[in-house]
Amino acid sequence: MSPYDPSAFPPFAVTVDLVVLTVRSHALCTLVVRRGEAPFQGRWALPGGFVRDDEDLGAAAARELAEETGLCAHDPSAPQPVPDNGAHLEQLATYGAPERDPRMRVVSVAHLALAPDLPAPRPGGDAHSARWAPVEELLDQARAAGSDSPDALAFDHAQILSDGVERARSKIEYSSLATAFCPPEFTVGELRRVYEAVWGVSLDPRNFHRKVTGTPGFLVPTGGTTTRQGGRPAQLFRAGGATLLNPPMLRPEV
Amino acid sequence: MSPYDPSAFPPFAVTVDLVVLTVRSHALCTLVVRRGEAPFQGRWALPGGFVRDDEDLGAAAARELAEETGLCAHDPSAPQPVPDNGAHLEQLATYGAPERDPRMRVVSVAHLALAPDLPAPRPGGDAHSARWAPVEELLDQARAAGSDSPDALAFDHAQILSDGVERARSKIEYSSLATAFCPPEFTVGELRRVYEAVWGVSLDPRNFHRKVTGTPGFLVPTGGTTTRQGGRPAQLFRAGGATLLNPPMLRPEV
DNA sequence: TCAAAAGTGTTACGCTTACACCCATGG
DNA sequence: CCATGGGTGTAAGCGTAACACTTTTGA
CATH class of the missing domain: 1.10.10.10 (Winged helix-like DNA-binding domain superfamily/Winged helix DNA-binding domain)
Known part of the structure; x- marks a missing residue:
């Protein structure tokens, strides 16, 4: 291993992004939120946020999930399972291309959550709007119109969503x-x-x-x-x- | 998504760690290097290092792999496949428990590499020693003696190795x-x-x-x-x- | 009474398993 | 010539796919 040099490491921001899937009226849907600021202002994005200073990655994902949906996540890797009134939550993959966020170097640890059909996306503590969108719609848009279309997801979130859906599709097999x-x-x-x-x-x-x-x-x-x-x-x-x-x-x- | 605040995000160090697997004389083996400095000085660890400022995660993993083994990694997600004189390389999972490195907050994006039997671990540009260790040995030690044993892998590397081996074992099925x-x-x-x-x-x-x-x-x-x-x-x-x-x-x- | 969804029975086919058997080389 | 690993044939068993058929409700 290259020697650590605590004074010289390049600083990164670390976030979690969530692919929250549910089945609503015979369609696989995912939770998306409207971005209120640049970049990608007004575009839909996956919910997510910064990992806190003293917080594990899974804990950050569970916190974001609760903030957005009110769900209490059931983390299989947790020491003791929380009361399972909530969703399945697992780590999906990590995305860290240098230019994925135009403002700074951000590494995002994406998580996959599976939830039963929920009443409606609650507006949440934040004032932004949220909705359940059929994944076919979102992925078709990304394929057809490209990532610059105003309907396409922000950042590399179409890729993250696609990976999450593929994970869910294959994992329910076995x-x-x-x-x-x-x-x-x-x-x-x-x-x-x-x-x-x-x-x-x-x-x-x-x-x-x-x-x-x-x-x-x-x-x-x-x-x-x-x-x-x-x-x-x-x-x-x-x-x-x-x-x-x-x-x-x-x-x-x- | 919580609003970004570029001036206030908690800073993280981001590293890649490598689970490099090969089969040597009928045993599954992994590459480990001897740590030359604290913490865990003298203990064996998975090879790895910092992600550079302008470097993608997969590129960092490929660079570390080349530095340690001379292998040219074949990254399936790369735009064009590199000439395949090398190993399979894929992202494994990300480990970011707050106390996993006692000195600072480090998030490590672990990668899994599969390589054919190689002549011998080359000493590498760094002067530290390296060896191929049978994974059964390493994992048995972690189970039996605990992570504080001087023979156990440093940091949470026994967990990372275990996850990597499990990934390889299940992925060759299908x-x-x-x-x-x-x-x-x-x-x-x-x-x-x-x-x-x-x-x-x-x-x-x-x-x-x-x-x-x-x-x-x-x-x-x-x-x-x-x-x-x-x-x-x-x-x-x-x-x-x-x-x-x-x-x-x-x-x-x- | 009929449509709709839940369940059970049955048969054909594909794949795995287990093992008998033959092939081609080096020592 | 014989040990060693390479390769083919075959029959039993399990699991799935396809579909005929019965059951139990609400409208």
Whole structure:
């Protein structure tokens, strides 16, 4: 390792940016906030902010998440799990191209959060506006119009969003993470519609049902039933302890 | 996003640390260097160093890798691939606990590099010593003796190493990444021994052969053969263009 | 009574596994 | 000639895909 020289290291700002995903009316959506100042004033951006002086990266991400959504994040790497009234939160990747922020050298540690459908983005302590935007829309804009379009996300946030969506899409294949998009109690059909929204495909309801109920520890029946989706009453389940899905859920091609 | 205040952001040092993995005599090994100064003086650590003022994170990692090993890294995310006489390099994760370096606030963007068996760790421009250490040894020490043992890795490097090894172990399941551990031309048996060393298991040579040769685009025969492993001459292959292995290579349990 | 969603049964097919067997070389 | 590793053939078993069919509700 090159010798440290505490007096000569180049100073960086370190931020966290959040890709907060949820499923709303059959579409995968992400939380974006309107920028109130330059650069990229008036453009949409991922929520985020500076890491504080004495704060761990995951803690900063959880704090930002709570500020923006009121969610209490469940951090799998935390010593003891917080009461799980909240979202899944994990580190995604770190972005630090020298010119990604025109004002100064900023390294952003992006995090990925998965949340159940929330009532509405609360305006938050800050006065800026926020909304849930379908990710297809945002990514299509970035591809079609380029990053200079006024509808495109600020900074390199289109890339970060794209990486976050890809992570979520692949991770629900082999883990029980899709349950993070569901309320505490949910039906097999609701869980299936999550997969369908995240992957953008249709799944066979019968085979899906067998797959998830046949995997030990994935789903735990609560005993209750619901008809909130119409049709025959469906059993309610809670997410089981199993976090890995083996063999994985197969994502149909095309 | 909280408003930026360029004059008030908390300053961080940003470094890259490298988990460089290779397979040497049937064991997964990683490159460690001896620390010449406090803290953790005399302890082994992962190679790494400061990110420069105008340098991207991946570029910093590639530079450190070249300094330590002479390898020219192949960065999949680079605009144009560099001539692939070198290793696979990818970002692993970022570590930024407030007290991870006792002297100052340091955020380290860890990278994972996979390299073919190299002649020997060159002493490098720096005068410190370096060696290839079997990862089992290092991780066992961390588990058994704790991080204060004089044989344990410095800082949180045991955690970083553990995460890197886990990434490599899972990624060779569904990608052609294991070929990064092999020389440019290699046999099916050599590739199988890579899987066996990384996973610490035995694989059936016959079924392995069928699996890798039957996956289109994974291996390309060069026409040559070799008997360097003894026995019947084996066909030589180069890594094909396919980067994803579908269906994945199954890792036998225990 | 009908539409809609939840579930169960059944068959065909693909892939993995386990193992028998043959091939080509060096010592 | 025999040990060593390379490579092919084959049958059993598991898991998925596809789809026919029954169940239970609300409108």
